[in-house]
Structure formats: structure tokens, C-alpha cells
Amino acid sequence: MNDSDTAIVNGRNSSRRRVWITGGNGMVGRNLREHARAADWDIVTPSRRDLDLANRAAVSAFARAGGFDLVIHAAGQVGGIQANMADPVGFLVNNIDMGRNVIMAAFEAEIPALINLSSSCMYPRGRDHALRESDIMTGELEPTNEGYALAKIVSTRMCDYIVRTRPDLAYRTIIPCNLYGRHDKFDPAASHLVPAIIAKVSTAMQTGDKEVEIWGDGSARREFMYAADLADAIWRGANDPATLPQLMNVGIGDDHSILDYYEAVATALGWQGRFRFDLTRPVGMQRKLSDVGLQRDWGWVPPTSLHDGIAATIQFYQQQA
Numbered sequence: 045m046n047d048s049d050t051a052i053v054n055g056r057n058s059s060r061r062r063v064w065i066t067g068g069n070g071m072v073g074r075n076l077r078e079h080a081r082a083a084d085w086d087i088v089t090p091s092r093r094d095l096d097l098a099n100r101a102a103v104s105a106f107a108r109a110g111g112f113d114l115v116i117h118a119a120g121q122v123g124g125i126q127a128n129m130a131d132p133v134g135f136l137v138n139n140i141d142m143g144r145n146v147i148m149a150a151f152e153a154e155i156p157a158l159i160n161l162s163s164s165c166m167y168p169r170g171r172d173h174a175l176r177e178s179d180i181m182t183g184e185l186e187p188t189n190e191g192y193a194l195a196k197i198v199s200t201r202m203c204d205y206i207v208r209t210r211p212d213l214a215y216r217t218i219i220p221c222n223l224y225g226r227h228d229k230f231d232p233a234a235s236h237l238v239p240a241i242i243a244k245v246s247t248a249m250q251t252g253d254k255e256v257e258i259w260g261d262g263s264a265r266r267e268f269m270y271a272a273d274l275a276d277a278i279w280r281g282a283n284d285p286a287t288l289p290q291l292m293n294v295g296i297g298d299d300h301s302i303l304d305y306y307e308a309v310a311t312a313l314g315w316q317g318r319f320r321f322d323l324t325r326p327v328g329m330q331r332k333l334s335d336v337g338l339q340r341d342w343g344w345v346p347p348t349s350l351h352d353g354i355a356a357t358i359q360f361y362q363q364q365a
């Protein structure tokens with residue numbers, strides 16, 4: 045993998061198909077680029093500096109000139125609750141603009157296939173069942189990330205409408221569950237749970253702290269998938285996008301308590317301290333789980349166990365330190 049943040053082109057090779065990956069320097073993009081199946085493709089993934097996806101004219105020209113067989117749209121303004129609440133306008137408008145520019149540029153250039161990455165944030169809140177694709181647009185959104193969710197709904201519907209108009213184009217949307225893994229953000233201010241736990245417990249080990257604090261009582265449940273497994277599903281879909289359902293959750297279909305994640309990290313690191321529960325802190329939803337029936341019918345299950353995924357993520361974290 046070329047690790048630079050500038051555009052990479054894995055050379056033209058007439059035996060390989062050609063894919064444009066947006067957001068190639070993000071967590072999902074980097075996991076796509078380092079997956080074994082990436083070698084089957086000519087990959088073009090311009091950095092933001094080389095192609096600002098907010099620039100409609102530039103994006104259109106790029107799509108027309110590229111000779112692409114496929115687009116994987118993995119760029120976005122992505123962040124946790126605090127980032128969403130601090131910049132609701134940005135999360136709405138920047139994600140709508142990027143989705144609109146990339147998907148419409150691909151459509152107008154007649155690129156035959158596109159895989160659009162959405163997020164489980166676009167599901168209605170407060171459902172007590174595993175979230176099914178048919179739940180989209182059937183209820184009120186989580187207010188703390190409503191702008192982001194609305195933008196995801198717009199790009200998802202854009203792909204649906206394009207396919208209604210042009211059934212020969214395979215424009216599909218994938219809804220990943222929460223991710224963790226290599227190229228994650230470990231900054232304590234970032235709200236991704238698993239890397240935050242890895243950073244917290246590692247710091248406790250370094251400082252000799254015998255206690256690590258957990259917000260809430262640790263019983264809230266979360267579904268997390270190893271990011272390389274999402275890349276595996278995307279490359280499988282890329283191989284024959286028409287086989288993908290129009291809209292499909294990609295997840296584990298199972299979850300763990302927050303305490304389970306802390307314990308898994310503590311065990312992997314060999315930390316033997318205690319957890320302290322701060323019951324005055326907010327914990328968010330008690331549970332949010334994706335229904336993976338369509339994914340199962342499509343014939344894919346995530347290959348990496350929580351144990352192995354956490355070990356690989358810790359290794360990545362330690363290499364960065």
C-alpha cells in the first residue's frame with residue numbers, strides 16, 4: 045500500500061478493473077487499501093488536497109476522465125456525538141454536498157457501479173428490535189446527529205432513485221455498524237469506544253494507575269465490527285455489485301456490553317486493575333443492533349473475532365505510540 049496522502053494510482057493494467065475510492069485516507073479507506081483484494085484493482089484515491097469533493101465541477105470532471113468501473117464512496121465528515129452537536133450545519137451540508145457530487149458525477153459519467161457507505165445513525169431511534177433496512181424513514185431520528193443522518197438518507201435515496209431510473213446501473217448502499225480497528229482515532233477526545241478504551245487502559249498501565257473509569261454501569265450494549273472485515277465485505281461486493289441488495293446492513297448481528305469491551309482490552313494488554321463506574325455520566329442508548337439477515341442471505345459473515353480484532357488494534361496503537 046502506498047501510505048502517502050496524495051492521490052495514488054496503482055498503475056493501469058488492462059487485466060484489472062479500475063476503482064475510484066473517495067476518503068482513501070480515512071479509516072475505512074485505509075482498511076480498503078491494505079486488504080489483500082485491493083491488488084485485484086487499479087485504485088485511484090485522490091486526497092482532499094487533490095480533489096475536494098465539495099467542488100462539484102472538479103468532481104464531475106474527475107469522474108468523466110477516470111474511466112472507472114466502480115466508485116466506493118467512503119469520504120465524509122465523520123465524528124461522535126460531541127462533534128455532531130458542535131457542528132450540525134457542517135455534518136448536514138458537507139455530507140449532503142459530498143454525497144450529491146460524487147453520486148451524481150458517477151451517474152452522469154455512466155460509471156456502471158457505486159458502493160455508497162452510509163451509517164446506522166440513519167435509523168430511527170428507540171427501536172427495541174434489531175434494525176432492519178426497511179426501518180429507514182419510519183421514525184424520528186436521534187436528535188444529536190440528525191443532520192448527519194439526514195445527509196446519509198439523502199445519498200441512500202439518491203442511489204435508490206438512480207437504480208429505479210437506470211436498473212442497469214448497480215448503485216448500492218451499505219450500512220456498517222460501529223467500527224474499530226487499524227487506522228482508528230485514539231485521541232481521548234474521539235468518542236469511538238474501542239480505541240478510547242485501548243488508550244485509557246494503556247495509559248493506566250504506563251502511569252501505574254490501578255483504576256480505570258467507565259461512564260455508566262457498563263451494561264449498555266454495543267455492536268462493533270473490525271474495520272478490515274468491512275473492507276472484506278466491500279471488496280466482495282465490488283467484485284459483483286449487482287449481487288448486493290439495494291440497501292444492506294453490514295455488521296456482526298450480535299453485541300457486547302461496554303464492560304465486556306473494557307475486559308477484553310484489559311485481558312489483551314495484561315492489565316490487572318479495577319474498573320470504577322461513574323453512574324452520573326450519560327451512556328447513550330442501552331442497545332443498538334443491526335439485523336444481518338440480508339447480509340447472511342448474501343453469503344457473508346465477518347471473519348474476525350473480537351479477541352483477534354482487539355489484539356490487532358492494540359498492536360496498531362502500540363506501533364503508532
Ligand SMILES: NC(=O)c1ccc[n+]([C@@H]2O[C@H](COP(=O)([O-])OP(=O)(O)OC[C@H]3O[C@@H](n4cnc5c(N)ncnc54)[C@H](OP(=O)(O)O)[C@@H]3O)[C@@H](O)[C@H]2O)c1
Nearest residue numbers: 067069070071072092096097098118119120122163220223
Ligand atoms: N468509522 C465508523 O465507525 C463508521 C461506522 C459506520 C459507517 N461509517 C461510514 O464510513 C465512511 C468512512 O468513515 P471513516 O471512519 O473512514 O471516516 P474518516 O476516517 O473520518 O475518513 C473520512 C475521509 O473523508 C475525507 N473527506 C472529508 N471531507 C472531504 C472533502 N471535502 N473532500 C475530500 N475528502 C474528504 C477525509 O479526508 P481528510 O483525510 O483529508 O480529512 C477522510 O479521508 C463514512 O461514510 C462513515 O459514515 C463509519
